[in-house]
Amino acid sequence: MKNEDLQNIINGFGKNLEFTTEESEFLNVIVPKEQLHEVCEQLKTNPDLKFDYLYCLTGMDWGSDLGVIYHLESTELKHLIVVKVKTDDRENPTLDSVCDIWRTAEFHEMEVYDFFGIKFNNHPNLKRLFLTPDWDGWPLRKDYVDEANMIIK
Amino acid sequence: MVEKEIENKMKTEEYFVNMGPQHPAAHGVLRLLLTIDGEIIKNVDPDLGYIHRSIEKMCERDSYQQIVHLTDRMDYLSSHINNEAVCLAVEKGLDIEVSDRVKVIRTIVSELTRLASHQLWWGVIGMDLGALTTYFYAFRDREYINDIFEETCGARLTMNYNIPGGLMFDIHPNFVNRVKEFLVHFKTKLPEYDRLLTGNVIFQKRTKGVGVLTKEDAISYGATGPVGRGSGFACDVRKTHPYSAYDRVEFKEALFTEGDSLARYKVRIMEMWESMSIIDQLIDNIPEGDIKTPTKAVIKLPKGEFYQRVEAARGELGVYINSTGTKNPYRVKFRSSGFSNLSVLNHITKGAKIADLVATMASFDFVIPDIDR
Numbered sequence: 265m266k267n268e269d270l271q272n273i274i275n276g277f278g279k280n281l282e283f284t285t286e287e288s289e290f291l292n293v294i295v296p297k298e299q300l301h302e303v304c305e306q307l308k309t310n311p312d313l314k315f316d317y318l319y320c321l322t323g324m325d326w327g328s329d330l331g332v333i334y335h336l337e338s339t340e341l342k343h344l345i346v347v348k349v350k351t352d353d354r355e356n357p358t359l360d361s362v363c364d365i366w367r368t369a370e371f372h373e374m375e376v377y378d379f380f381g382i383k384f385n386n387h388p389n390l391k392r393l394f395l396t397p398d399w400d401g402w403p404l405r406k407d408y409v410d411e412a413n414m415i416i417k
Numbered sequence: 418m419v420e421k422e423i424e425n426k427m428k429t430e431e432y433f434v435n436m437g438p439q440h441p442a443a444h445g446v447l448r449l450l451l452t453i454d455g456e457i458i459k460n461v462d463p464d465l466g467y468i469h470r471s472i473e474k475m476c477e478r479d480s481y482q483q484i485v486h487l488t489d490r491m492d493y494l495s496s497h498i499n500n501e502a503v504c505l506a507v508e509k510g511l512d513i514e515v516s517d518r519v520k521v522i523r524t525i526v527s528e529l530t531r532l533a534s535h536q537l538w539w540g541v542i543g544m545d546l547g548a549l550t551t552y553f554y555a556f557r558d559r560e561y562i563n564d565i566f567e568e569t570c571g572a573r574l575t576m577n578y579n580i581p582g583g584l585m586f587d588i589h590p591n592f593v594n595r596v597k598e599f600l601v602h603f604k605t606k607l608p609e610y611d612r613l614l615t616g617n618v619i620f621q622k623r624t625k626g627v628g629v630l631t632k633e634d635a636i637s638y639g640a641t642g643p644v645g646r647g648s649g650f651a652c653d654v655r656k657t658h659p660y661s662a663y664d665r666v667e668f669k670e671a672l673f674t675e676g677d678s679l680a681r682y683k684v685r686i687m688e689m690w691e692s693m694s695i696i697d698q699l700i701d702n703i704p705e706g707d708i709k710t711p712t713k714a715v716i717k718l719p720k721g722e723f724y725q726r727v728e729a730a731r732g733e734l735g736v737y738i739n740s741t742g743t744k745n746p747y748r749v750k751f752r753s754s755g756f757s758n759l760s761v762l763n764h765i766t767k768g769a770k771i772a773d774l775v776a777t778m779a780s781f782d783f784v785i786p787d788i789d790r
Contacts, residue, residue, distance in 0.1 A: 287721030289509075317636050319726070320735045320752040335724065335735070339636055339650070342657075368639035371760040394466035394789060404474055
């Protein structure tokens with residue numbers, strides 16, 4: 265399906281979402297964090313979209329905003345889309361978990377929590393996955409400082 | 418009444434057992450926290466990070482050429498394929514097209530890597546289930562491939578043969594002949610694998626119906642590679658999103674629908690045949706051409722996001738590069754196949770015996786540095 269068609273169907277949700285294809289090979293949808301779970305649910309269940317395969321979940325620090333990028337594919341209809349969600353709260357960033365929609369998100373969200381400190385509502389087992397539980401800070405954030413272990417050029 | 422008394426006396430209790438981080442069946446430092454009742458598994462909770470090196474963070478301070486060298490320390494058995502993924506992503510960003518010669522050589526070496534990886538897996542699945550002989554058979558044949566790599570790429574395991582824009586150097590003059598020799602050799606030896614292990618009654622009983630994963634769950638958990646394809650999930654990136662020279666060769670996607678450990682085993686055996694068929698089609702027709710498309714000494718990708726998917730030996734590898742136009746990437750994410758495949762382990766081993774967990778893990782073929790990154 266073409267990007268325009270995808271955009272039309274998603275616009276039909278009546279959510280007033282932001283679309284862009286700039287600097288990316290995919291259609292990007294920027295979803296407000298309050299609507300994330302609802303939009304994702306519809307992306308998976310809508311019979312014309314059927315995005316059933318979350319093939320990549322990336323945590324992101326855009327400088328002022330933290331967020332998550334979801335790469336989605338429909339295994340049946342073969343189209344692709346990228347969903348982005350942002351939060352400007354760096355002290356206590358919280359997003360909704362999508363692991364009840366795509367089960368693979370459970371582990372990936374743990375990874376994002378470990379490296380970016382983004383908490384996910386309704387996640388069954390949110391914990392430090394790679395680092396030790398008493399690790400201080402969120403290493404993949406851009407403002408993370410570790411003078412002992414980081415080599416800064 | 419008597420039955421109730423017996424039940425009271427035989428009452429069992431749930432308790433925790435650490436499997437790993439030095440368990441031989443984990444093939445690396447994977448720690449599984451098992452909640453068990455007798456021998457029945459109630460919960461599997463993986464504890465990761467024993468070999469975590471934060472490759473993604475290191476990428477943010479490195480140049481694009483340097484990143485390539487970090488990736489073969491992830492899934493070291495698909496090192497060439499990992500290198501290729503980064504190179505393809507960088508080439509996508511630079512908008513350069515490599516020559517046909519590079520595409521064909523990359524494809525051949527990728528398939529040799531896949532063969533070597535599956536050979537090693539076949540050796541250790543036998544060993545995990547108590548049949549030591551397979552290990553020696555597999556390593557005998559794997560040496561042929563490693564020797565080819567050593568001659569052409571200069572290394573046997575972490576090859577670093579790819580660079581953004583092409584290849585580090587041309588193939589060795591012996592390459593074509595040695596690959597052909599290997600194919601002749603291995604075509605007679607692969608049926609031996611079947612005779613030795615596939616039909617073995619003990620092996621069949623240990624794997625058939627063990628660790629069953631449905632297609633819906635495979636897609637939902639993002640289980641790719643032989644794990645997904647053993648459950649009927651047609652997820653071969655070489656078919657769905659062809660790259661390099663995969664669009665010019667004919668091969669069958671290995672698909673089985675049973676979803677058990679034996680199906681995952683069969684997928685890999687079939688993939689070895691298909692890999693040999695791919696190499697067969699290409700080895701006599703390596704086109705002439707440059708092995709390197711010139712790039713600037715300091716590569717700067719334009720502002721934007723670049724994503725490349727490839728089929729590594731264990732499933733889909735995704736490379737996400739976010740560039741702000743400088744000589745270092747702003748963010749790099751590796752979607753590793755092992756990490757997603759591991760997430761399904763708890764789901765399919767609940768209620769099974771500990772020995773079945775070992776069989777299931779063997780059929781998943783985990784490489785721990787790929788999970789930890």
